Amino acid sequence: MEVETNTWLLSTDEAGRASSSVTEVVAAFHRTAAAIRGRVRGMGHRGAATFYVWHDAQAGQLRCSTGSVPPEALSFGGPYTASDDLDAIVAEYLADESPGFVLWSDLEDVDHRAEQAGTEPEIPLSVWVSDVGDEGGTRPGRR
Numbered sequence: 654m655e656v657e658t659n660t661w662l663l664s665t666d667e668a669g670r671a672s673s674s675v676t677e678v679v680a681a682f683h684r685t686a687a688a689i690r691g692r693v694r695g696m697g698h699r700g701a702a703t704f705y706v707w708h709d710a711q712a713g714q715l716r717c718s719t720g721s722v723p724p725e726a727l728s729f730g731g732p733y734t735a736s737d738d739l740d741a742i743v744a745e746y747l748a749d750e751s752p753g754f755v756l757w758s759d760l761e762d763v764d765h766r767a768e769q770a771g772t773e774p775e776i777p778l779s780v781w782v783s784d785v786g787d788e789g790g791t792r793p794g795r796r
Contacts, residue, residue, distance in 0.1 A: 660718040686783040702786030713752020724782040732777040
């Protein structure tokens, strides 16, 4: 329930992406993390809480969420890497020329033998994390 309630999907059209800068979007996420940190602490929450941002390339969206878990326990179904490089995540989103679509030219042949054997390596999703709980540690994304 926490994931559904606290996850937000952000997208824009081509003109919106073209008129947005990485610096502006990153600053907005840092302000959001600071505001959430204040709310979480103001509510008297004791324990871990993480605000996190990722680029969902398949949906063509930036997504963000807050969970009462540490960065290593986020609710993703596949591998992910906690990152302190929010600029790269936002830049990837803003540079996406066909959000939500995979161009034919970007498709690659699949070795079905490796796929059937389950040896296909998964590329971890890069996720920017910010500690917004009462632990106040120096995790990636903390400012």
